[in-house]
Amino acid sequence: MFDILFLLLAAVVLVPLFQRFGIPSVLAYLAAGIMLGPHTPGPVIELEVARPLAEFGVVFLLFAIGMELPLSRLRTMRRYILGLGLAQVVVTALLIGGIGHAFGLSGALSLVVGLTLAFSSTATVLAILVERGEAVDHHGRIAVAVLIFQDLAVVPVLVLLPLLAGQERHVAEALALAGGKVVLVMAAIFLVGRFLLRPAYRFIAVGRNPEVFTAANLLLVLTVAWVTGEAGMSMALGAFLAGLLLADSRYRHQVEADIEPFRGLLLGLFFMTVGMSVDLPFVAERLGLVLGLAVGTVAVKAAVLIVLCRLMKVGMGDGLRVGFLLAQGGEFAFVVFGRALELKLLDGGLGQALVASVALSMVLTPALAALGRRLSAGMTPERGGEPIPETVRHLAGHVIIAGYGRVGRAIARLLAEHEIPYIALDMDVDRVAAAREAGLPVYYGDAGRTGILRSVGIGQARAAVITVNEARQAERTISCIRQAAPHLPIVARARDRAQEQVLGDIGATAVIPETVEASLQMAGSVLRQAGIGEEAVERSLKGYRNRRYGRPTE
Structure with missing residues (x-):
């Protein structure tokens, strides 16, 4: 109970404090872990008490990411999974292993160190992507x-x-056995999910019992994670596969809401355990070695990823962001180096230095991600289908739609029905490609960049519509449009009244909160069912909108 109370107290105090100064919450959890670890003065939390629970934070995070990537989208990523992923691990392992061998490590140890440092921190990277809405x-x-x-x-x-x-002694046989086990387990998970999972969820949902539904979600995540763990794979990979099984289902959003509290708290606990593993006295004693290992790992991995991304025709901006985002060591290193110490492949001093360098590189991840964003800020994406034609720049009287998701598509259809020209911009490559195949004026681009706005004729447009779902992106887009075209009408979508106020203050001409419009539609339906005439219902709704949005509605 003492350990749990101090962990919760550290999170409650430090996370809001860091966020107030714009510092990512990941760093707050890492700082809390360092403060509560055995290597600093003050209260000490037993690492072995927190670590089993902390592993589940990564499990739930990967489950949530899996639900964001349906199989149709995952198939479009296979070039990056099997191409870029394989090339990154092989090239990084050879380079780092070669450097280690040149500094006197044995061939076997060089291979272990190279392969282990080739891996990145799944938990840290995905936490940053999710926190910024960039997953x-x-x-x-x-x-x-x-x-x-x-x-x-x-x-x-x-x-x-x-x-x-x-x-x-039988290397080939052991590797073949391990590979076969992976294939069989993944095939079994997908077969069971395809034929049993959705009927089971349908049966549970009919009962309308939220406690049972939450229990079913936990059972699914932990069962699949346990199966993959027993098969020798990571539990996080199993959780990711479980998320894929539900990615296209109608229950996805409720499942996400149910696991959110578990994911956030347990993932924070994971980062605390990383902070606890940082041995500050050892780092201070052998600072040169630890810093050299951390900086060397980051530099090699970032360079390899940037070069490989360019070779695979990824835009320089995206390549820089990927390179710096994945440049750190990963949590898997703690497992491998610990096992290598047990097998006498690694001596204690070097093992501690490697673990400390990996932990330090993970601590630096938010700064590295910010550096990648800054370096790529002025670069136009080079990906997403055909470039925006020069003729688009000279359009006049058209509407610019920022975001071609569900809401953006509906607006585009209505504009087309009234023969009003439009240009839509979206950052989803697959969505843009599908629209281009259908002959629609949809292009890959960030509407929050002045250069992109000029390329779609912002100066001659009659209006702009902001339908993006991510709050920070919507704010950035409105600010950029307002600077480029001070008098252009901007209609923005908001989730609720709080976001409505923010977007209005930034410069949106009209902000439509989804919650208000949904309630108006329901109220109109209730009035009709109560026997109120259609004309009276429409008059009431129009009057409410006039008062609510501060301008007449047609």
Whole structure:
């Protein structure tokens, strides 16, 4: 109870404090872990008490990411999973292993160190992507694809350790057995999910019991994670597969809402355990070695990823963001280096230095991600289908739609019915490609960048519509449009009244809160069912909108 109270107190105090100064919550949890760890003065939390629970934070995070990536979208990522992911692990392992061998490490140890440092921190990277709403952006999906391959590569690395230590002699047989086990387990998970999971959820949903529904979600996540863990794969990979099974289902949004509290708290606990593992006295004593390992790892991985992204025709901006985002070491290193110490492949001093360097690189991840964003800020995306034609720049009297999701598509259809020209911009590559195939004027681009706005004729447009779902992106887009076209009418979508106020203050001409419009539609239906005439209902709704939005409605 003492340990739990101090962990909760540290989170409650530090996370709001860091967020007030614009510092990512990941750093708050890491700082709390360092304060409560065995290497600093003050209260000490037993690492082994928190670690089992902390692992479930990564499990729930990967489950949520899996639900954001339906199989149709995952198939479009296979080039990055099997191409970029494989190339990144192999090239990084060879480079780091070669550097280690040049500094005197044995061939076996060089291979272990190179492979282990090739992996990135799934938990840290995805937490940053989710916190910034970038998990389904182009660079976010590339990063997720590389992380998926890295999780798949966990099995052969674990199999290699006893082989390199001389405890196993049949290398090919052991690797083949491990690979076959992976294929069988993944096939079984998808078959069970396809034929049993959705009928089971339908049966549970009919009962309308929220406690049972939440219990079913926990059962699904933990069962699939346990199965993959028993098969020698990471539990996080199993959770990701479980999320994929529900990605296209009608229950996805309720499942996300149910697991959100577990995910946030347990993931914070995971980052605390990372902070607890940082041995500050050891780092201070061997600062040069630890810093050299951390900086070297970050530099090699960032350079490799940026070069490989360019070779795979990824835009320089996205390549920079992916490279710096995945440049750190990963939590898997704690497992591998610990196992290598047990097998006498690694001596204690070097093992502690490697663990400390990995933890330090994970602490630096938010700063590295911010550096990647800053370096790529002035670069126009080079991905997403055909470029915006020069003729679009000279359009006049058209409407610019920022975001071509569900709301954006509905607006575009209505504009087309009234023969009003429009140009839509979206950052989802697959969505843009599908629209272009249908011959629609939809292009890949960030409406929050002045150069993109000029390329779609912002100066001659008659109006702009902001339908993006992510709050910060909507605010940035409105600010950029208002600077480029001070008098252009801007109609924005808001989730609620709080966001309505923010977007109005930034410069939106009219803000339509989804919650208000949904309530008006329901009220209109109730009035009609109560026998009120259609004309009176429409008059009431129009009057409410006039008062609510502060301008006449037609």
